[in-house]
Amino acid sequence: MEFLKGLNAQQREAVTHTEGPLLILAGAGSGKTRVITHRIAHIICSKHVAPSAILAVTFTNKAAGEMRERVAGLLENEGLDSQPTVSTFHSFCVRLLRRDGDGLARIRPGFTRRFSIYDDDDQLLIIKAAYRSLGLDEKDFLQYRAALSRISHTKNLKQTPQDLYRTATSKEQERLAALFEAYEKALHMANALDFDDLLLEAVRLLEHDEATREAWNRRLSYVMIDEYQDTNRCQYELMCLLSQSHQNVCVVGDEDQSIYSWRGADIRNILDFERDFPKAKIIRLEQNYRSTKNILSAAGAVVENNKARKGKKLWTESEAGDLLGLYPAFDAENEALFIADSIDKQLASHPDDAIAVLYRTNFQSRQLEEALRRYGRKYNIVGGFSFYQRAEIKDTIAYLRLSVSTADSVSLLRVINTPARGIGRTTVEQIEAQAREKGISLWAAIEQTIDGHQLSTRSQSSLVTFRNVIQELALVASAEPLPDLIKFLLDRTGYRKMLEQEKTPEAEARQENLDELITAATEAVERGETVWEFLDHAALVAEADAYDEKAAVTLMTLHNAKGLEFPVVFIAGMELGLFPHSRSMNSEEMLEEERRLCYVGMTRAQKRLILSWAKYRRRFGGGEQERSTPSWFLSEIPENLLVNLGPQEDTGEVDLTAERYDARQSARRNTYTGKAYNSLENITQFFSERGIAFNPPKPAPPPRPQPRQAPVIPPRPSLPAKPLPPPAAPPRRITRAGMTVEHPKYGKGTVVRREGDGENAKITVNFPQHGLKKLVEKYAGLKRD
DNA sequence: TGATTGTTTGCTCCA
DNA sequence: CAAACAATCA
Numbered sequence: 001m002e003f004l005k006g007l008n009a010q011q012r013e014a015v016t017h018t019e020g021p022l023l024i025l026a027g028a029g030s031g032k033t034r035v036i037t038h039r040i041a042h043i044i045c046s047k048h049v050a051p052s053a054i055l056a057v058t059f060t061n062k063a064a065g066e067m068r069e070r071v072a073g074l075l076e077n078e079g080l081d082s083q084p085t086v087s088t089f090h091s092f093c094v095r096l097l098r099r100d101g102d103g104l105a106r107i108r109p110g111f112t113r114r115f116s117i118y119d120d121d122d123q124l125l126i127i128k129a130a131y132r133s134l135g136l137d138e139k140d141f142l143q144y145r146a147a148l149s150r151i152s153h154t155k156n157l158k159q160t161p162q163d164l165y166r167t168a169t170s171k172e173q174e175r176l177a178a179l180f181e182a183y184e185k186a187l188h189m190a191n192a193l194d195f196d197d198l199l200l201e202a203v204r205l206l207e208h209d210e211a212t213r214e215a216w217n218r219r220l221s222y223v224m225i226d227e228y229q230d231t232n233r234c235q236y237e238l239m240c241l242l243s244q245s246h247q248n249v250c251v252v253g254d255e256d257q258s259i260y261s262w263r264g265a266d267i268r269n270i271l272d273f274e275r276d277f278p279k280a281k282i283i284r285l286e287q288n289y290r291s292t293k294n295i296l297s298a299a300g301a302v303v304e305n306n307k308a309r310k311g312k313k314l315w316t317e318s319e320a321g322d323l324l325g326l327y328p329a330f331d332a333e334n335e336a337l338f339i340a341d342s343i344d345k346q347l348a349s350h351p352d353d354a355i356a357v358l359y360r361t362n363f364q365s366r367q368l369e370e371a372l373r374r375y376g377r378k379y380n381i382v383g384g385f386s387f388y389q390r391a392e393i394k395d396t397i398a399y400l401r402l403s404v405s406t407a408d409s410v411s412l413l414r415v416i417n418t419p420a421r422g423i424g425r426t427t428v429e430q431i432e433a434q435a436r437e438k439g440i441s442l443w444a445a446i447e448q449t450i451d452g453h454q455l456s457t458r459s460q461s462s463l464v465t466f467r468n469v470i471q472e473l474a475l476v477a478s479a480e481p482l483p484d485l486i487k488f489l490l491d492r493t494g495y496r497k498m499l500e501q502e503k504t505p506e507a508e509a510r511q512e513n514l515d516e517l518i519t520a521a522t523e524a525v526e527r528g529e530t531v532w533e534f535l536d537h538a539a540l541v542a543e544a545d546a547y548d549e550k551a552a553v554t555l556m557t558l559h560n561a562k563g564l565e566f567p568v569v570f571i572a573g574m575e576l577g578l579f580p581h582s583r584s585m586n587s588e589e590m591l592e593e594e595r596r597l598c599y600v601g602m603t604r605a606q607k608r609l610i611l612s613w614a615k616y617r618r619r620f621g622g623g624e625q626e627r628s629t630p631s632w633f634l635s636e637i638p639e640n641l642l643v644n645l646g647p648q649e650d651t652g653e654v655d656l657t658a659e660r661y662d663a664r665q666s667a668r669r670n671t672y673t674g675k676a677y678n679s680l681e682n683i684t685q686f687f688s689e690r691g692i693a694f695n696p697p698k699p700a701p702p703p704r705p706q707p708r709q710a711p712v713i714p715p716r717p718s719l720p721a722k723p724l725p726p727p728a729a730p731p732r733r734i735t736r737a738g739m740t741v742e743h744p745k746y747g748k749g750t751v752v753r754r755e756g757d758g759e760n761a762k763i764t765v766n767f768p769q770h771g772l773k774k775l776v777e778k779y780a781g782l783k784r785d
Numbered sequence: 786t787g788a789t790t791g792t793t794t795g796c797t798c799c800a
Numbered sequence: 801c802a803a804a805c806a807a808t809c810a
Contacts, residue, residue: 060800199800263798263799263800420786462786540800560799583797
């Protein structure tokens with residue numbers, strides 16, 4: 001069979017083992033995408049299975065698109081009339097619910113197939129409203145986000161608010177139950193599903209609606225799931241429900257790359273697969289085709305420190321390659337400049353090498369972007385502020401959602417007074433109270449309020465205007481094509497006018513974004529999509545979907561880098577508190593996940609891998625620079641695989657400071673404070689508008705040649721490589737970052753950072769129960785643990 | 786009511 | 801350093 005050509009023995013086995021449950025443990029870079037695509041092609045061609053009987057699930061829409069293309073490429077000459085279904089779990093569930101979801105109305109009050117999808121901004125608004133209605137305050141209860149995550153967790157355990165009430169043993173648990181109840185009620189009232197619901201309700205639908213379940217089981221005969229290590233319980237159940245009759249499930253994953261437990265991913269899905277499917281066949285792909293030996297051994301050495309793993313050893317036939325670079329920067333700005341400079345040099349000698357700069361948190365991108373801009377380097381950025389998160393886009397989407405579903409209260413609140421039409425806080429509060437009292441939707445409350453003439457004439461007329469606008473939109477929505485609807489909407493609501501009157505460059509940019517939205521809508525219609533599909537798409541596009549492989553330089557978080565590969569990779573900000581993140585330093589499990597994240601990042605690199613950290617970093621925009629400690633992960637890499645790219649320790653700081661001053665001056669001239677524009681064109685335009693020539697500065701930091709080979713390892717953390725229990729020999733300072741301390745009131749916590757010296761030093765401590773607290777050392781009464 | 790100004794607070798990671 | 805929130809004034 002020609003689909004087996006060029007595959008190694010294990011890969012071939014994985015492709016040809018088509019019947020029954022199959023677990024493929026695929027190490028990083030072991031060719032798993034290849035295996036999946038070839039397996040699909042093999043099933044279709046040699047087993048004569050209709051493509052539509054195959055479902056493949058990927059992690060992002062982008063990955064789904066790529067896989068679809070690759071399969072189509074393989075099957076190009078086969079003259080097939082259908083394509084296999086390749087999608088993410090979430091997209092699949094949305095389609096399922098929109099198509100076959102009617103039966104759900106029996107078990108979910110108020111549900112119709114015209115539901116809205118609420119993203120986390122929407123969720124936040126709901127939870128805030130719930131706090132308000134219960135008279136709770138974020139300050140003396142959980143933070144909104146924490147409450148949401150607790151609720152999400154509870155939902156995924158299939159527990160209801162009533163379950164929570166029943167098991168509640170404290171006031172706090174009762175409050176959480178009440179919040180949960182209010183939150184769920186608000187979603188039901190708005191006929192909205194959050195991301196958890198998409199999966200949960202799809203499972204419930206398949207469980208309760210026998211006809212639908214059987215139809216899907218008849219239709220599908222092979223199910224494949226990629227990135228299986230990052231599936232949650234619900235996705236697992238969905239998989240089981242869809243493959244009940246045939247059990248032809250093939251899952252592909254790598255327990256060392258499980259990095260989404262915070263989102264509910266359950267690593268047991270992969271660790272217990274054999275137990276759940278006793279007849280399962282297991283195939284290991286351990287030959288790595290991506291990275292050099294040095295990169296692979298370094299990454300392996302790091303992840304080896306994890307206990308919760310099955311353990312496997314990747315190997316490669318490739319050469320040793322370069323040593324890994326290590327750059328201890330003076331501060332974050334210097335780090336960014338070093339990276340920009342190294343990229344310049346790299347591209348000068350290897351213009352075709354794609355380069356990725358990876359970091360733990362989105363906010364780090366800022367300084368990196370600035371440095372790249374100053375080098376005049378075009379770059380691609382994944383995440384941060386995505387198109388669909390921009391205010392003007394969300395507003396327009398909210399109008400669209402309202403025009404097809406007036407029940408959508410979050411959208412309603414979002415636009416009820418944008419543009420300003422005289423409906424202020426008090427009016428809105430009145431409507432909300434009315435809705436709460438009568439248990440009706442906000443829209444219904446508005447209609448009642450209008451009919452009852454309960455408001456001042458002014459508010460009354462404003463409200464009538466709003467209602468008329470929405471009714472008119474609904475009318476147009478049912479008659480006109482989507483792009484025309486959007487144009488009409490922007491006109492009729494006065495939204496475009498509002499932007500025009502602003503006359504600022506930002507407002508202009510916003511208008512352009514809206515034009516882009518109209519273009520997107522036009523294209524969607526050309527593809528034959530309905531309004532609903534368009535809105536679903538807007539809700540489900542992922543950060544990673546925006547990644548464009550054509551740009552030479554790509555900036556993204558480590559999470560977004562999953563599944564990708566680059567000849568050259570930088571990982572920035574390898575410091576304690578940042579990576580591993582301070583919020584993940586309190587338990588061994590969380591730390592292991594951070595370590596896996598590090599492993600994922602390192603194994604993205606094919607030829608060169610450069611790690612950096614900054615000795616001083618500002619935590620917030622304004623404040624003081626704070627001293628940082630190198631990441632534990634750095635010291636887990638064998639020294640003989642590293643080469644120091646920074647100046648020598650003793651002489652280094654002086655030069656770096658001088659350089660830093662230079663850089664500051666030049667940055668001061670060149671920085672601007674507008675929105676982060678992502679393309680060089682915009683930046684150049686920005687400067688030309690201001691009459692400043694934009695010339696990429698002379699390469700800034702001088703990583704000078706290394707006289708000796710002996711690498712200078714970053715000052716070893718004076719902490720043991722294992723975080724808990726912590727250190728032994730703090731000199732006269734009572735506390736240091738990374739240390740566990742005990743506070744008389746808050747109990748045990750981990751020191752995250754320290755500012756200042758002596759007994760007046762302020763330290764930030766992370767207490768698992770109480771979150772971050774800033775304490776003055778001499779008053780805090782801390783005891784070393 | 787709504788615009789303006791002042792003040793505070795916050796940084797995970799994402800479908 | 802921003803966005804989000806609060807307070808103030810027109």
